[in-house]
Amino acid sequence: MAFLPTFDKSDDRLRATHLRTQYTDDLIGVPRTGLRLTWSLEGEQAAAVLGYQISWRNGNGNGNDTEELVTDPTEGAGTSGVLAPGGDLPAAGVRHFRVRVATAAGWTAWSSELAVEAGVDTLSAAVISVPAPLAGVSPYFRRSLTLASKPVRARLRVSSLGVHELAINGTRVGEEHLSPGWTAYQERIVVATHDVTALLTEGENVLGAMLGDGWYRGRLGWRDRDAIYGTELGLIAQLEVEFADGSREEFRTDDSWRASTGEVTASSIYDGTDIDFSLEPTGWSSPGFDDSAWSAVQVLDVDPALFVPRIAPPIRTIAEFSMTTVSTGERTVLDGSQNIAGWVRLVVRGKKGDTVTVRHAEVLEPDGALHVAALRSAKATDTYVLDRDGGHTLEPRFTFHGFRYADVLGNVEIVSAVGIAISSDTPRRGHFESSHTALNRLHENVLWSQRDNFVSVPTDCPQRDERMGWTGDAQAFAMTANTIFDTESFWRSWLLDLEIDQDDDGAVAAVVPNMLIDSDFLLDGVPTSIMGRAGWGDAATIVPWSIYESYGSTEVLEQQLSSMRRWVEYLANWAGDGIVLSTEFQFGDWLDPDAPGDRPWEAKVSADFVANAFYAHSARLLARSERLVGDADEATRIDALADAVAAETWKRWGTDARNSAAGLAMAIEFTIAPVAEHETLGNELAQLVRDTAGRITTGFLGTPLVLPALTRTGHNDEAFLMLLRRDAPSWLYQVDRGATTIWERWDAIQPDGSIHQGDMDTGDSMISFNHYAYGAVIDWVYRTVAGIAPDAERPGYELVHVAPRPAVGIDWARASVESRAGEVAIDWRLENDSLLATVTLPMGSTGLLDAPVGDSSVITVDGVTVENGVSLSAGTHAIVVTQPVIAQPAS
Numbered sequence: 001m002a003f004l005p006t007f008d009k010s011d012d013r014l015r016a017t018h019l020r021t022q023y024t025d026d027l028i029g030v031p032r033t034g035l036r037l038t039w040s041l042e043g044e045q046a047a048a049v050l051g052y053q054i055s056w057r058n059g060n061g062n063g064n065d066t067e068e069l070v071t072d073p074t075e076g077a078g079t080s081g082v083l084a085p086g087g088d089l090p091a092a093g094v095r096h097f098r099v100r101v102a103t104a105a106g107w108t109a110w111s112s113e114l115a116v117e118a119g120v121d122t123l124s125a126a127v128i129s130v131p132a133p134l135a136g137v138s139p140y141f142r143r144s145l146t147l148a149s150k151p152v153r154a155r156l157r158v159s160s161l162g163v164h165e166l167a168i169n170g171t172r173v174g175e176e177h178l179s180p181g182w183t184a185y186q187e188r189i190v191v192a193t194h195d196v197t198a199l200l201t202e203g204e205n206v207l208g209a210m211l212g213d214g215w216y217r218g219r220l221g222w223r224d225r226d227a228i229y230g231t232e233l234g235l236i237a238q239l240e241v242e243f244a245d246g247s248r249e250e251f252r253t254d255d256s257w258r259a260s261t262g263e264v265t266a267s268s269i270y271d272g273t274d275i276d277f278s279l280e281p282t283g284w285s286s287p288g289f290d291d292s293a294w295s296a297v298q299v300l301d302v303d304p305a306l307f308v309p310r311i312a313p314p315i316r317t318i319a320e321f322s323m324t325t326v327s328t329g330e331r332t333v334l335d336g337s338q339n340i341a342g343w344v345r346l347v348v349r350g351k352k353g354d355t356v357t358v359r360h361a362e363v364l365e366p367d368g369a370l371h372v373a374a375l376r377s378a379k380a381t382d383t384y385v386l387d388r389d390g391g392h393t394l395e396p397r398f399t400f401h402g403f404r405y406a407d408v409l410g411n412v413e414i415v416s417a418v419g420i421a422i423s424s425d426t427p428r429r430g431h432f433e434s435s436h437t438a439l440n441r442l443h444e445n446v447l448w449s450q451r452d453n454f455v456s457v458p459t460d461c462p463q464r465d466e467r468m469g470w471t472g473d474a475q476a477f478a479m480t481a482n483t484i485f486d487t488e489s490f491w492r493s494w495l496l497d498l499e500i501d502q503d504d505d506g507a508v509a510a511v512v513p514n515m516l517i518d519s520d521f522l523l524d525g526v527p528t529s530i531m532g533r534a535g536w537g538d539a540a541t542i543v544p545w546s547i548y549e550s551y552g553s554t555e556v557l558e559q560q561l562s563s564m565r566r567w568v569e570y571l572a573n574w575a576g577d578g579i580v581l582s583t584e585f586q587f588g589d590w591l592d593p594d595a596p597g598d599r600p601w602e603a604k605v606s607a608d609f610v611a612n613a614f615y616a617h618s619a620r621l622l623a624r625s626e627r628l629v630g631d632a633d634e635a636t637r638i639d640a641l642a643d644a645v646a647a648e649t650w651k652r653w654g655t656d657a658r659n660s661a662a663g664l665a666m667a668i669e670f671t672i673a674p675v676a677e678h679e680t681l682g683n684e685l686a687q688l689v690r691d692t693a694g695r696i697t698t699g700f701l702g703t704p705l706v707l708p709a710l711t712r713t714g715h716n717d718e719a720f721l722m723l724l725r726r727d728a729p730s731w732l733y734q735v736d737r738g739a740t741t742i743w744e745r746w747d748a749i750q751p752d753g754s755i756h757q758g759d760m761d762t763g764d765s766m767i768s769f770n771h772y773a774y775g776a777v778i779d780w781v782y783r784t785v786a787g788i789a790p791d792a793e794r795p796g797y798e799l800v801h802v803a804p805r806p807a808v809g810i811d812w813a814r815a816s817v818e819s820r821a822g823e824v825a826i827d828w829r830l831e832n833d834s835l836l837a838t839v840t841l842p843m844g845s846t847g848l849l850d851a852p853v854g855d856s857s858v859i860t861v862d863g864v865t866v867e868n869g870v871s872l873s874a875g876t877h878a879i880v881v882t883q884p885v886i887a888q889p890a891s
Contacts, residue, residue: 011105014043029119029193041843059094081553089118119309125252127234138264161234163214168199170286181456184497190310208285212398258294270378273396277387312493321419336419341452341462350412360403402463434813446775461768471539482550499563506570507532534611540567552796589699605663609653662702665709682713694721704776744771786815803850807887847872
C-alpha cells in the first residue's frame, strides 16, 4: 500500500488542472450514468503521485461533500477516465467536482471546480407532426407561453424525426446545424440540451421550430431510396424554467402547438434547398404574431425510449473562406480555395422575383465548367427567390455540399461570397509542421478531409449521393483521426450505432448507420450482401482499440466489448471447423491502383488472405480487450484461436501474399507470418518499393500498413521514398495537382489534366476528391517523421515513444498532441551533423527514447551522455544525437 500523506501536509510542487469529463466542455445534458473524470498535473518539479482525492457535491445544495481515495497507483491512480464518485447524476441536475493529488510531501491544492449538468432519462413531451410532402416544403411549429417573471435558469431539451432549427422570440437557439444529426434512428435519436435562459423574458414568449427531411426521411444512397426510417417528420421539445423564488414550470410539445409553412419549399441533403423569401411569415417565431390561420398538430405514437442524451459534439460552423468571383457570361464562378463541406453564404442585390441559383462542385473541368459527373444524382444546388428589391443574404437550410467551387446564375449583383465550412465540432488535438512544404500541405489536406467527412458520422465523402459511414474507411483512418482531433466521444457515439446495426449473427454492416439493403450492391449484376466484410466489419474491434490506445481510458472497451465479442464469434461461426473463412465476396484491398478501374475489389493480394488476416487481427484485439475489461480465461482461448487462424492463413496464402506490398504489410503488422520471418519479409517489401521507385501499390486496407511495416523492419529509406514520391500514384502527386483534400482514387486527376471518369462495373461511377482513407498515412508521420507516439500497453501517451527519423529533404519537424495528461511535443532539426531535439512530456507521462543512431553516434539528454532506450521523465528535455542516421529516399 502506497503512503498516503496526512491531511495537514501540502505539496506545492504540483497542481491538478484541466479537470474534465469524457464529453466536450460545452456539452450539457449529458447521460446520468458512467461519468468519468480526467485531469492534468502541472508544476515546476515532478513528484511521484501516490493517489488522488475527489470531492463532489450536488448543485442543489442537498448533497454532502463526499471524498473517494485511491492510494495504490497500481490499482488505478492514473488521471484518465476515472469513474466519478457519487453514483448516477441527478436528473436535470448539476454535480460539482474537485480533485487533488497525493505525493510523499503531502496533498496538492484542490483543482478548480468542474460543474457537470445531466440530462433526463426520458422526455415527458410528445412528438408532434403535420402532413408534409417528401422533399417538399418544411413544416413550421410555434407555441406561445407566458412567464410571470424572467427566469433564472432555463433548459430546452429537443430532438426530432428529421433535422430541425429552433428559435425563441425570433432569435435562433444555439449555433448547431442539421440537429440531431444521424444515428441509428430505429433505436437511438439524440437529445440536445440548450441553455436558453438569456432568450426568455417576463411576459409572452414564443418557441418556434422548423423541420427538414434530413437523413431521417430524405433520400439516401445511390439507389434513390427515401423514407428509410419513417414517413412523418416530428418535433419533440421540453422547456424547463426555474424562477428566483424557487418555483418551476415546464412546457412541452403537445397538441396545443400550431403549424404552418414558410420560405423553405424543398430541402434535401443531396440535392440542396429551395427558398422563396416571399412565402416567409414575418415574425412567426416572435411574440405578437397571429397564428389563428395556422393548423393544429397531431401527436405521433413514438416510443420515448428512443430519445437519449447526446454524447458527441454537434455540427457547427468551423471556418469561413472568402470566395473569389469571376464572371463568365451568364454565370459567376466562385472559388473558396479550400474543398469543404458546407455551403455558400451570398450577399446579393437584386429585384423582387429574381431567382438566384447556386451550384457546387469540388473541381473544374479543363474548360472551366463545374465538374458535376462525380456528384452522380446529387443536384447539389440551392435556389432562392427574392421577395423585394435590394439586398439579401442567401444561405440554405437542411443541406450541405462538398465543394470548393460554385456557379451563381441570376440577374443579381454579388456583393460578397463566403464558403461556410461545417463539421462535428471536435477539438483540435494534433499539430505538425516540417521543412517540407508539400508534406505540410498533405497534413492539412488530411485534416480537412477529416473535418469535411466528420459530419455527425464518419462519411466517405461529402458531395455525391452517398455520404455514408463506411466502416472500412473508418477503421483505416481511426488512429490518424484520433491524433489530429479529439474524437473519443464522436467515435463512441458512432460505435453505439455500429452495435445496434450488427445483425443477429454478429455481422457488422458496411455502413453505419446502416441503411443499405442487398439490392443496393450489385456484383456482376447480382444483388450481393455486404454485411460482415473483412476490413469493414473489423471496425468493431479496430476502432475501439485505437481509441483506447490514443486516449488511455478503458471506457470505450467496456462499452463495445459485447459488440467485439459478437463480431469475432460471427467470424468463428463463418469459419466453422476449418479455422479460416470460406471464400465469399470481399471488398479486399479496395481501390488497389492496379485493379481494374471498374472492379476495385480485384486487388493484387488475395481477398481470402486479407479476410483471414483481419480475422486473426480482430481476434487478437478482442483478447487484449478481454484481459483489460473482460474475462482473462476467454482472452487466452481467443489468443490461441488467433494464432491458429494466422498460422493456417500463412500456410495457405503466404506465398501469394509475398507478391504484393499489401500482403507483406499485413503479414508483418498483424503477425500473420511468424516473427522469425519478419526481417526477410521486410526485405522483400523494401525491394518491392525500390523496384517501383516508391510507387503506391496498395488500396484502402493495405495503405495504412505499408509504411509502419517498413519502419518496423528497419527500412526507413524505402518508407520515405514512398512518402515523398511526387509522381502518380503518390500522396504528394495530389498536392502538386493542387488538391486541398485527399482523393478517393490515386489518379482522380490524371497527369494529362483529365479527370478520372470513375466508371464502375456495377453501372455506377465512383470518383471523389474528398475521401480521408488514404490520409491514414498521417498517423505514421506523427510517429516517425516527428517521432511521438502512444504505447499500446501504457496508452494515452502515459508512455510516449520518442523516435524521430530524419530524412534527406526533411531538415526539421515539430509536432504536438494534446494528451489527457497535457501537451506532448517535439521539435527537432538537423544542424552541424547532429540532430537537436526538444521534447516536452506532461506530468504523469514518461518517454522512451529511440534515437536514430549509427555506429558512431553519441546521445546526450540535458547534457548527460546516455544510451539509446533511456527513459525520459516529465518535463522538457534537450536531446542531441551526433552523426544520426538520416533516411536516404533516393538511394
